Amino acid sequence: MKNTFYRPVEISTEELDSIVNKLYQDLVEFSKGYTDTKHLKEYITKLINDQKNLTGNSEMGFWGLDEPEKMSNDIRVLYFYMPTYIATGILINCKLNFPQITREIPEFNECLRKGLLGCTGRYFQGHGYDNIDGLIKALHVFIIAKAHIFIEKYPNDCQKFTELFKSVLENIENSLLSGKTRGDWGEDYSLQYKCILQAVNPNAYLELDEKLSNREVVLLFVYGTLMSNNRIGRTYLEDAKFLGKGTLKGYALYDLGSYPGIVKEAGKVKGELYSVPADRLPDIDRYEGEGKLYLRKTVTVNQENGENVKAFVYIFNQSTTGKAKIDEQYQPWYPGVARILNEEKYVWYAAYGSNINRQRLMAYIMGCSDKTPPKEEMPIMLNHPIYFSNHSGRWNHKGVAFLDLDKVGKTYGKRYLITQEQLNEIQVLEGGIWYNEIVQVGEDNGTHIKTLTHTPRYSEDVFPDLTYLEVIQRGLKETYPNLSSVEIDSYLLQSYLSIEMINVLKYLRSQEHGVAISKMGRELGHVSIIIDTVHKLKEFNLIRLDGRTVREGIAWDSPNAIYYTVRDRRLAIDNVLNKNS
Structure with missing residues (x-):
């Protein structure tokens, strides 16, 4: 097996992926024992020579494909840390299975030590919302390398790596026991966590599995800050099972400011019913102030299916004098409900086009009778895709964004708490004929979430203007600061690229x-269609003429005009192509 690792001069994602994939395949082959001593020694010697010290810390060694300061955080994980994890994994596997080679190469142990320390730089985590995915991929590499065996046999080769590896496994086990296995977008990683522990220590996993199977559960009725829409950042019910909505009779609900309370008197209380591990009750008791602020009692809850069940509930143990009583029609409780009831009617306006940019939204607000800024604003994910249509004079007679209610998808939006009157006037300012529907897309604690679009869907897709897209990009960045520029670019490209554009981009990325246009015509279809598609791709700065074509003065639409994808857009282009493959 030949070591083909190298650091390219000209950076392209295809080449970087190829280098990392080859390195990974080498690790897999070595882990299966598919090598001989002579070739392995040559491989390891080159791998050691290819290691670079981290600038500013010569104790850390890496096999990154470029200097880390030249990479964004997400790219650094893929092409700086991942090749380091894999290369270090190869050295780990070599020391476990071919110890004689490590003795014959004087620099081996020092190189391995630096590599192990380098692997701890990000605590094995990915970037941003992908931090757990990155962690799982890193552990997958180390498990193939048998790092879990290595740290037991050589715990002192790099104590920081040993401690981190054990700590990560312990955290995974605790996450399973506590039920905290969901990511930032609600993804459940419990299966991946179990597979990791199964691979690392099967016997210990069997004991863990028995613990998970034998947890005693109790029923708990919640009506306030622990309800699903209210408990953001609170983890007390992460390992609980939602059983449905319920109603508690003979109790009244009071708004106490930042939380509610119920007392025994005529009334009804709407809430949610959960099956909760019994060993979680002490934590919930401490959160609720059980014994002083609240008392945990057993009550009868009426479920949606008509059945009655016994469940725990926390009853307020203080006076409600002067507090606002929330009648059943305004339940379930949510923060600010008493204020909303005493003020004019508010709605959440979910924006997804240029109005996701607050500056743009405020331009519309200033055109309303009531010029009061939104009382609150926050991100919202809409369950329908956007598309672009019509010909807006404001945006160079190009398309603007609409929500496609006929399809299921994912749209990044921002919701603003404004009055219904303001939303009605924004609809008029946007063009009441264009945006002919105010559609309810959800509800948050009794407040409707509404957006503007056109029904039925416009049949014609019209490409948007670059300036319009830039306004949306700035809005996305201010609303979702953890999204990288590449992720934002990918998201918008996916919403307006045509099939013809995707086919041309896919073809160019495969070369x-x-x-030349003539070759694209032969491979993909009629030249006139290709020329039209090339013109659109040029307009969106996704492709450009090569230097020779420009120097020779060849017209952009000539059959001899040669095009390639713009380097800075390739990651975003590849993301879109992968989703459409």
């Missing part, structure tokens, strides 16, 4: 060099 090693630029391609």
Whole structure:
């Protein structure tokens, strides 16, 4: 097996992926024992020579494909840390299975030590919302390398790596026991966590599995800050099972400011019913102030299916004098409900086009009778895709964004708490004919979430203007600061690229060099269609003429004009192509 690792001069994602994938395949082959001593020694010697010290810390060694300061955080995980994890994994596997080679190469142990320390730089985590995915991929590499065996046999080769590896496994086990296995977008990683522990220590996993199976559960009725829409950041019910909505009779609900309370008197209380591990009750008791602020009692809850069940509930143990009583029609409780009831009617306006940019939204607000800024604003994910249509004079007679209610998808939005009157006037300012519907897309604690679009869907898709897209991009960045520029670019590209544009981009990305229009015509279809598609791709700065074509003065639409994808857009282009493959 030949070591083909190298650091390219010209950076392209295809080449970087190829280098990392080859390194990974080498690790897999070595882990299966598919090598011989002579070739392995040559491989390891080159791998050691290819290691670079981290600038500013010579104790850390890396096999990154470029200097880390030249990479964004997400790219750094893929092409700086991942090749380091894999290369270090190869050295780990070598020391476990071919100890004689490590003795014959004087620099081996020092190189391995630096690599192990380098692997701890990000605590094995990915970037941003992908931090757990990155962690799982890193552990997958180390498990193939048998790092879990290595740290037991050589715990002192790099104590920081040993401690981190054990700590990560312990955290995974605790996450399973506590039920805290969901990511930032609600993804459940419990299966991946179990697979990791199964691979690392099967016997210990069997004991863990028995613990998970034998947890005693109790029923708990919640009506306030522990309800699903209210408990953001609170983890007390992460390992609980939602059983449905319920109603408690003979109790009244009071708003106490930042939380509610119920007392025994005529009334009804709407809430949610959960099956909760019994060993979680002490934590919930401490959160609720059980014994002083609240008392935990057993009550009868009426479920949606008509059945009655016994469940625990926390009853307020203080006076409600002067507090606002929330009648059943305004339940379930949510923060600010008493204020909303005493003020004019508010709605959440969910914006997804240019109005996701607050500056743009405020321009519309200033055109309303009531010029009061939104009382609150926050991100919202809409369950329908956007598309672009019509010809807006404001945006160079190009398309603007609409929500496609006929399809299921994912749209990044921002919701603003404004009055219904303001939303009605925004609809008029946007163009009441264009945006002919105010559609309810959800509800948050009794407040409707509404957006503007056109029904039925416009049949014609119209490409948006670059300036319009830039306004949306700025709005996305201010609303979702953890989204990288590449992720934002990918999201918007996915919403307006046509099939013809995707086909041309896919073809260009499959080629090693630029391609002439004539060749694209032969491979993909009629030249006139290709020319029209090339013009659109040029307009969106996704492709450009190569230098020779420009120097020779060849017209942009000539069959001899050669095009390639713009380097800075390739990651975003590849993301879209992968989703459409």
